[in-house]
Amino acid sequence: MFESAELGHKIDKATYDAEVPKLRVALLDAQFDLAQKASFPVIILVGGVDGAGKGETVNLLNEWMDPRFMQAHAMGSPSDEELQRPQMWRFWRALPPKGKIGMFFGSWYTAPIVQRVMGKTKASQLAQSIDQINRFEKMLTDEGALILKFWFHLSKDAQKKRLKSLEKDSKTRWRVTDTDWERFKIYDKFRKVSEHALRETSTAEAPWMVVEGTDPRYRGLTVGKILLETLRKRLDHPAKTAAVKGAPLQAPIDKLDVFDKLDMAQKLAKKVFESELEKYQGKLNLLTRDPRFRKMSVIAVFEGSDAGGKGGAVRRITAALDARHYRIIPIAAPTEEERAQPYMWRFWRHIPRNGGVTIFDRSWYGRVLVERVEKFCSEQDWMRAYSEINDFEEQLVDNKTVLVKFWLAISKDEQLRRFKEREKIGFKRFKITAEDWRNREKWDDYERAVCDMIDRTSTEIAPWTLVEANDKNFARIKILKTLCQQIEAAMKRKK
């Protein structure tokens, strides 16, 4: 992969001086259009060999273009707030919004490559990281992001020459440290690992561009031209949403689905309920006070039919917790800042630190439920959401988050009964709106969407718990009990 980047590419000063002014005007023009339309973000990754001009090139781009609409991110050592979240959290929080350019040094490639070079990970772990990166970048491009990946390369000889010549000059000698020579020793290993990583992550949507780093004029002009051409192409020919190529999702031909297996008649008598409630609330309280709990976190997802009893169930949980440690995120329409980011961004921003409990009242599953049924997004968008959701949840669980997902199922008759009851009591916050009645008419569509959701996102790492919720008491205890069990199981695993 590096052959063309070891040919000794050069651009003479006259050519450079003649080309740069035109390039700058065109780049500024493209950047202006990008900011005006604000229809997609641009993500530039900068990787490569030490001394091959990574920093210089980013500085050059900032000089050529309007620095108000671009931001460079140096991903040094993570802060303590970052250390307590999944590894990708720090990248999510730095993603550029639509219309802007984000440049990442030390991107999501750095740790996997460096750790493999240092022998801290196995080939299989690198392979897993590469797979995750490909899925992440696919999600970004599916969401409309334009990704440019530049790899700055120096041949082993060129690297050696560079270090020697810096050492010779008394003015630059300080720039060469022992670490530089240490790194030079592992040049071959670094080259091998990164070549492998680059090859496996050079996709049609986000290919790597390897740039020879020896000649500043050559590398600067190369990057500038690639950036211009890619930007221009995308601005002038907006990406169209691809049609779904896979098989369409269909309901089982015999109409039997997961809900048919639920025993909706299950009930809990008031007395039993009260003693169980006390038991499990007490247990949950103790679990969250356990010292081991300070090193983990909990995310509980509540989805369910309208009037399914989510609010009441959530309150039975929070009553057992200290208000200082939990947070409820009611999911409504996304804000302006959220709309300028990939769909999952607004959930990433609420991931708790260790010791925290975050309860989502509706969640990222909106994509494959209401947005699918109401056609708020394209089929392509909700179809890919299943695997994006699974990837997200895998990262949570890998980061010692106990993820519990509840679907509160009620029968169509029970919903009708509750709607009518609510209309009578006239308690403002339970007001039944025209929208609730409209949703009810789409009962079958929703039920199908729910079945697909469960089939495709109830995974071994994050299974769904279906809650028979016609009887509120039964539902509340099942939820509390499940939550306690999952936290306990996670604590035991950690021993």
Next chain:
Amino acid sequence: MFESAELGHKIDKATYDAEVPKLRVALLDAQFDLAQKASFPVIILVGGVDGAGKGETVNLLNEWMDPRFMQAHAMGSPSDEELQRPQMWRFWRALPPKGKIGMFFGSWYTAPIVQRVMGKTKASQLAQSIDQINRFEKMLTDEGALILKFWFHLSKDAQKKRLKSLEKDSKTRWRVTDTDWERFKIYDKFRKVSEHALRETSTAEAPWMVVEGTDPRYRGLTVGKILLETLRKRLDHPAKTAAVKGAPLQAPIDKLDVFDKLDMAQKLAKKVFESELEKYQGKLNLLTRDPRFRKMSVIAVFEGSDAGGKGGAVRRITAALDARHYRIIPIAAPTEEERAQPYMWRFWRHIPRNGGVTIFDRSWYGRVLVERVEKFCSEQDWMRAYSEINDFEEQLVDNKTVLVKFWLAISKDEQLRRFKEREKIGFKRFKITAEDWRNREKWDDYERAVCDMIDRTSTEIAPWTLVEANDKNFARIKILKTLCQQIEAAMKRKK
């Protein structure tokens, strides 16, 4: 102040059981209205003596009300990201948006009181903190926030009894640690200091409510009722913007202003400019590489007439910096999330960590410039902004931030020349819009606003630098030079 909270208040179970259901319904109702209207945020501060029911009360409120629209914040030890910003940053980032309730344990009162009790600060330092708190809370209430401050009190006897009785019972003995008895020893001192702090911060807009903490029913019902009444009152009688009571701002009767003192004819020949540019860019680059720079940060504010040359000046600065360390914040219309917060919130969120440079292209001064002239806010709002801005800047400077503020002044004729020139070149990003021409018609209004701004916000800690910008070269060098001088001066102070 604590007399009424040492009377042994009690509520019997029957009364409590009769009152609570009604109270809960009313509280939920009020909370629903709050969320619907989303016209102001509610900030509840919870302070007081250990064991007086702070946590219990917050948990009770969460149980009574809808926890989806309220959030408790335990302000424990700050994270490393928080430690590198002004002390108040962590509170700003946790402020509830309009329509929601934020409850703070360990509020902005904790550190000043505890440090004084421990003898780590002097009376004068406490006085200064109190003054800052009052100004901060006044800003919040002026911005529309509803602040409720509850202080939970136990008499010395009651505290002693509480600890003894916990110790007696084998089930609760673990709850009493040596620290508790240590703290009991300083009860009198704590009482004295907090009484003083409470008295001095009990303002008409945000008075303290002292609640006797011995009887859980009494304290719970008391807090619930106060909260309900305050919420209801505000919801039913929205606060009206007060008229400005002070003297109106007037232009000097002889029409002489700071701009008359500027020598707008100052110029720099191209040759001189080029050598000075190299000199000061080199200097700035070295300064930002100085190890001492890692322990400070820089905020540079750029304001000026339209076509004053802000963009060009900013680029001369960033050209000298490493893209990894600076960030440019172009200030445009606030986002939805920003509009749900106090005016200054959107600037607080961009405060750099140590080692960072943040450049504001337009800034918080918009309040007293464009918003004043175009009447986007009331006179009351921009009048109070001067002192709010000074308070903000004082906190930045106290936190080792080098704050440099530039006003780029051009003459009315020069602006006309530049507008016409820009119309000719047709470079998209420099397009002159109808709005630019409209602003130009208000030249005198803007000039007066600028003079008032300089008079009221050019302080000894954060002076304005007026830049004669008819000649771009002269302006750019003056800006670079000033920036270098200020950073150097700050480094020397730190020795």
